[in-house]
Amino acid sequence: MGIEWRIIQREWRLVMARPGEVLKPMWFLLLVISLIPLALSPDSTLLAEIGPAMIWVATLLAILLNMDHLFKDDYSEGVLEQWLFWSRPFAWCVAIKLLTHWLFYILPLILMTPIVGLMLSIEADVIAVLLVTLLVATPALTCFSGLGGALTLGAARSGVLGVLVMLPLFVPVVILAAGVITRTTDGAGVGPLLALLAAFSLGAAILMPLAIAAAIRLNIGGST
Amino acid sequence: MGIEWRIIQREWRLVMARPGEVLKPMWFLLLVISLIPLALSPDSTLLAEIGPAMIWVATLLAILLNMDHLFKDDYSEGVLEQWLFWSRPFAWCVAIKLLTHWLFYILPLILMTPIVGLMLSIEADVIAVLLVTLLVATPALTCFSGLGGALTLGAARSGVLGVLVMLPLFVPVVILAAGVITRTTDGAGVGPLLALLAAFSLGAAILMPLAIAAAIRLNIGGST
Amino acid sequence: MIEWQFESLAALIAMAPHGPFVWSVYGLGALVLGGLTWHVRHAHSHAITRIQRQFEREGGHESET
Amino acid sequence: MTLELKHLHCERDDRVLFRDISQCVKRGEILRVAGPNGAGKTTLLRMIAGLFEADGEVLWEGAPLSAIPESVLYIGHAPQVTRELTVQANLQFLSGATLEAVRHALQAVGLRGYDDSLVRELSQGQKRRVALARLWLESRPLWILDEPYTALDVEMVAVLDQRIKQHTQAQGVCLLTTHQPPQQLDYRTLELGHGH
Amino acid sequence: MTLELKHLHCERDDRVLFRDISQCVKRGEILRVAGPNGAGKTTLLRMIAGLFEADGEVLWEGAPLSAIPESVLYIGHAPQVTRELTVQANLQFLSGATLEAVRHALQAVGLRGYDDSLVRELSQGQKRRVALARLWLESRPLWILDEPYTALDVEMVAVLDQRIKQHTQAQGVCLLTTHQPPQQLDYRTLELGHGH
Amino acid sequence: MAWRWFHQWGSPRWFYERASRWQAWAGWIAVILLAVGTVWGLAIAPVDYQQGHSYRIIYLHVPVSFLAQALYLAMAIAAAVLLVWRMKLADVAMQSLAIVGFAFCVLALASGAIWGKPTWGTYWVWDARLTSMLILAFLYLGIIGLRSAMLDPNTAGKACAILALVGAINLPIIKYSVEWWNTLHQPASLTLTEKPAMPASMWVPLLINICGYYAAAAYLVFASMRGLVLHRERRAQWVRELVGAHD
Numbered sequence A, B: 001m002g003i004e005w006r007i008i009q010r011e012w013r014l015v016m017a018r019p020g021e022v023l024k025p026m027w028f029l030l031l032v033i034s035l036i037p038l039a040l041s042p043d044s045t046l047l048a049e050i051g052p053a054m055i056w057v058a059t060l061l062a063i064l065l066n067m068d069h070l071f072k073d074d075y076s077e078g079v080l081e082q083w084l085f086w087s088r089p090f091a092w093c094v095a096i097k098l099l100t101h102w103l104f105y106i107l108p109l110i111l112m113t114p115i116v117g118l119m120l121s122i123e124a125d126v127i128a129v130l131l132v133t134l135l136v137a138t139p140a141l142t143c144f145s146g147l148g149g150a151l152t153l154g155a156a157r158s159g160v161l162g163v164l165v166m167l168p169l170f171v172p173v174v175i176l177a178a179g180v181i182t183r184t185t186d187g188a189g190v191g192p193l194l195a196l197l198a199a200f201s202l203g204a205a206i207l208m209p210l211a212i213a214a215a216i217r218l219n220i221g222g223s224t
Numbered sequence C: 001m002i003e004w005q006f007e008s009l010a011a012l013i014a015m016a017p018h019g020p021f022v023w024s025v026y027g028l029g030a031l032v033l034g035g036l037t038w039h040v041r042h043a044h045s046h047a048i049t050r051i052q053r054q055f056e057r058e059g060g061h062e063s064e065t
Numbered sequence D, E: 001m002t003l004e005l006k007h008l009h010c011e012r013d014d015r016v017l018f019r020d021i022s023q024c025v026k027r028g029e030i031l032r033v034a035g036p037n038g039a040g041k042t043t044l045l046r047m048i049a050g051l052f053e054a055d056g057e058v059l060w061e062g063a064p065l066s067a068i069p070e071s072v073l074y075i076g077h078a079p080q081v082t083r084e085l086t087v088q089a090n091l092q093f094l095s096g097a098t099l100e101a102v103r104h105a106l107q108a109v110g111l112r113g114y115d116d117s118l119v120r121e122l123s124q125g126q127k128r129r130v131a132l133a134r135l136w137l138e139s140r141p142l143w144i145l146d147e148p149y150t151a152l153d154v155e156m157v158a159v160l161d162q163r164i165k166q167h168t169q170a171q172g173v174c175l176l177t178t179h180q181p182p183q184q185l186d187y188r189t190l191e192l193g194h195g196h
Numbered sequence F: 001m002a003w004r005w006f007h008q009w010g011s012p013r014w015f016y017e018r019a020s021r022w023q024a025w026a027g028w029i030a031v032i033l034l035a036v037g038t039v040w041g042l043a044i045a046p047v048d049y050q051q052g053h054s055y056r057i058i059y060l061h062v063p064v065s066f067l068a069q070a071l072y073l074a075m076a077i078a079a080a081v082l083l084v085w086r087m088k089l090a091d092v093a094m095q096s097l098a099i100v101g102f103a104f105c106v107l108a109l110a111s112g113a114i115w116g117k118p119t120w121g122t123y124w125v126w127d128a129r130l131t132s133m134l135i136l137a138f139l140y141l142g143i144i145g146l147r148s149a150m151l152d153p154n155t156a157g158k159a160c161a162i163l164a165l166v167g168a169i170n171l172p173i174i175k176y177s178v179e180w181w182n183t184l185h186q187p188a189s190l191t192l193t194e195k196p197a198m199p200a201s202m203w204v205p206l207l208i209n210i211c212g213y214y215a216a217a218a219y220l221v222f223a224s225m226r227g228l229v230l231h232r233e234r235r236a237q238w239v240r241e242l243v244g245a246h247d
């Protein structure tokens, strides 16, 4: 059995062992979004105005918070170090793992967006654009937050540290996505912006596995 | 040395060993709040309008996310089960631990509020009210999120699970606090609402340690 | 070209309406730079005393064994 | 007839691990719980210590042991020390002992000079020694030790044997599990795992 | 002269753990790394396995071992199995073996019937057995085993000894650490921790 | 020749001894320049006809803002040196630069915020420049936080280096996107960009102070690095001799 296939199969088995894990980011998004009308006001025009931004921030947090466990358990159980004894480049294996993570955890989360969008009375076409920005941007987010998780493997009580370290790097993504959404509501063209976002994602998908692999190696070397 | 004092001393030593831990919730709050204008718009009137609600939600998340580590490490290292062999009631020890946690981690977080308030162009008197609501409500939040942490000790990859489980219980607190803030901006009296909040906190401070202690016992019993 | 802009020390401190802003900025600057200077110097001397103490301890061990 | 186990019983998943265990352990006695991997030794010890819900009774001097947890010193598989604290801080927290006492105990377990080391910087065996240092610090009559010899080197095994002997001579009770039979101790064995 | 260690050196914190270790291990040989707790055995094994940055050279058949990590089978202190997966899924992932082979290996380590159990429901020793089952599944020439006997019962110790013997007879190399000298193996000892 | 130079820089001892002199020089230059520039700026430079005396904050704000950015660049270079050549000194440099840079960044934010009150009537607006400065502060904080949370010091250095490099690659993108974002929304037109032509007696002290703060930063970085080098090399013979431990 190819190593790639083994990684995917294992990830799938983990999902099957705990299907609830897939729901956790979705649940988080839903909860945070439903807190907002409670804390603010049930005024639907205001909600619709700030809605897309709120969904973006909440999704960002959901992705980042979920990432803490991407490598952590495997690292502390000593499974991750076994990957180093495989005949395939470590960065390649990491890339596969990121891909499966995106498929199993992030994609379902994105599909949640229409529902929370409706809760905030966002219009259908804005929701559609929101979905597209998320689809295009999440590979970059996944890769960056994977780096956050990998860097903090050797940290004392990592917890949200990975989130904190990586959040500033998300600024361009957030801004571009916000730009796409505003322009849609204003009726302007969004093609170039989406292309920029896609380029960002592509760059991240190529470079980040290398950085993540280096960070993991580093942390394995530092532990006894 | 009394057991109470030992718990406090240990907590203090942990803080001293990693002073950065105290900053993490504050840092989280600051980051999440600064993402909002980026995702939304730099328009200061809009920001001032939604600001208090955003600060409340972000503070809530900061508290909840920080709570993951309140019992987790001690549990998995087998330190927590040693507390059961002490001559003081377990719930009492838990209460002390919650108190020190509030003092060392939550109080500094609250003191961060004025700064993020200024960044969202919230007026000084609203910030003052925000501070008061947070001060009055955080004991309840700390206790509830402690329960979330305790309940999910035995869960597979707990992560944000405790957050998710407990967030719905925060609804009354959030609604009361939002009520206080809206009334202040409208110039109405807030005494009764604050009294309710305080009563809620007091109740939580009395009952929750018992529930948390029971939850921890349960989880210890389930592990080998 | 070089002439004093303020008649008196009081005027300098008051700086018309903006005294508190200007002085608090410079006060903060002095505080941060001074604090940092103290910190790095202290860290240096602290490192030295720690090393000295370490050697004393090692010396003690060796004479015991 | 200090420690009495009455009709202890345990099923996990679908297997009966042990049924109807009744034993009396007198002061000064050592009871070794033996059996192959997965026999239920850890489960039994945790049940006695009150960390696992007991099906049956555990009595100490005639009263339920769960009412006086402070007479038990339990050391299990888990490290029982906080990685982020120094050796000293860990022991002070767990035992409430004075600095002086802690220093003595560390000397006894061969960790002199490690007072201020962080636990996470210790080797496997050194961590174990820190946990075991509590045997020198606390005076609780009932010791429950789950594989205390794990990760220890030969020298430390002898020291630990010595300490257990001392404890039983001072009228203490000791329950332990090990896979290698301890050579310097007089003990009684309770065999698990072949009975079902 | 298959495995060559040249001038390995390690300092951690302020202590020199070992200096200038040079050794040759031939095919079919067992090298036991011995020494008291904290001597640096784990550190040395991890350095050889390439998990800890080496100060010195580790050669395999004359070439750096780090270039061919797939010839190493390393089993360390960590459980190396995922708690949330079944025994079978764990072994399939780690070794890429077929179901049939996994079943055989489990039989060999005395875990027949546990294929579908979750690892977190196993006892300490059973978990260890799962990790060790890889010795029956993968054919890598260099075994590096850090305290493989920990938590194993007497029966399993014998089985493991047998397997190691078999491996060396098939021209494999085995490095291991243990505190109790293995009784059924012929090995050479590298003593650490008294040299400095 | 080039190699010897490189080799020397890799030697902590060589650095420790040399930097002692550089540090002294930088310190004295900083004191003199800052004294001259600040007194000049506060008391001698003419008053601004629009802003009044509040503009005198410029003599701290602008140099400090420049430095906050320059120090990040220096840190990223140190990070690259650490990852590529594994030079231990680069790790020390990164650590010092992060702390000093963060302090300057906070100072820039604070001075700007305080300046904002009299000029814009508010402490904070989401102006492009301010926002990217804030994000720079977060990047610094991330690097400091990561280092302080990591258990193993060697790992910490390299992890921070990876983070610093990723941040440095991203920094231009962040700046560009923040500027674009800001113009997109067209906020209250408060920008720092347009500056009236200054008379010499206004910009000369500014120039002096910019040089002065550069010197001060150099002093702080060298002093901090020397302390760290000493601590890291605490087992080396030369440190032993240096601190005069009886051996």
Ligand code: HEM
Binding pocket: F058, F061, F062, F065, F066, F069, F108, F109, F110, F111, F112, F113, F114, F115, F116, F117, F119, F120, F129, F130, F131, F133, F134, F192, F193, F195
């Ligand atoms: C928190 C608030 C502020 C921040 C973070 C900030 C940040 C900065 C930064 C980063 C620079 C250097 C730009 C460069 O590299 O070219 C700068 C320069 C400058 N700032 Fe601020 N600033 C703030 C508030 C203000 C205010 C309120 C004023 C006055 C109205 C002001 C006036 C200036 C001037 C005149 C310059 C130099 C002009 C230039 O080089 O383009 N700043 N500021």
Ligand SMILES: Nc1ncnc2c1ncn2[C@@H]1O[C@H](COP(=O)(O)OP(=O)(O)OP(=O)(O)O)[C@@H](O)[C@H]1O
Binding pocket: A222, A223, A224, D120, D121, D122, D123, D124, D125, D126, D151, E012, E013, E017, E035, E036, E037, E038, E039, E040, E041, E042, E043, E044, F152
């Ligand atoms: N993460 C770490 N940071 C600093 N020092 C460490 C770290 N881990 C181990 N050490 C030190 O390195 C030394 C050797 O540790 P190592 O784990 O290699 O010992 P060992 O010989 O395997 O001991 P044991 O028999 O207890 O397993 C110990 O003295 C320990 O203090």
Ligand SMILES: Nc1ncnc2c1ncn2[C@@H]1O[C@H](COP(=O)(O)OP(=O)(O)OP(=O)(O)O)[C@@H](O)[C@H]1O
Binding pocket: B222, B223, B224, D012, D013, D017, D035, D036, D037, D038, D039, D040, D041, D042, D043, D044, E120, E121, E122, E123, E124, E125, E126, E151
């Ligand atoms: N959390 C659990 N859930 C379900 N079953 C469990 C759990 N923990 C242990 N078991 C089962 O209980 C049995 C006994 O486990 P226990 O840990 O008591 O064994 P042990 O005798 O201590 O073995 P070892 O010598 O390996 O430490 C095992 O067969 C195991 O499968």
Ligand SMILES: [Mg+2]
Binding pocket: D041, D042, D043, D146, E123, E124, E125
């Ligand atoms: Mg057991």
Ligand SMILES: [Mg+2]
Binding pocket: D123, D124, D125, E041, E042, E043, E146
């Ligand atoms: Mg070891």
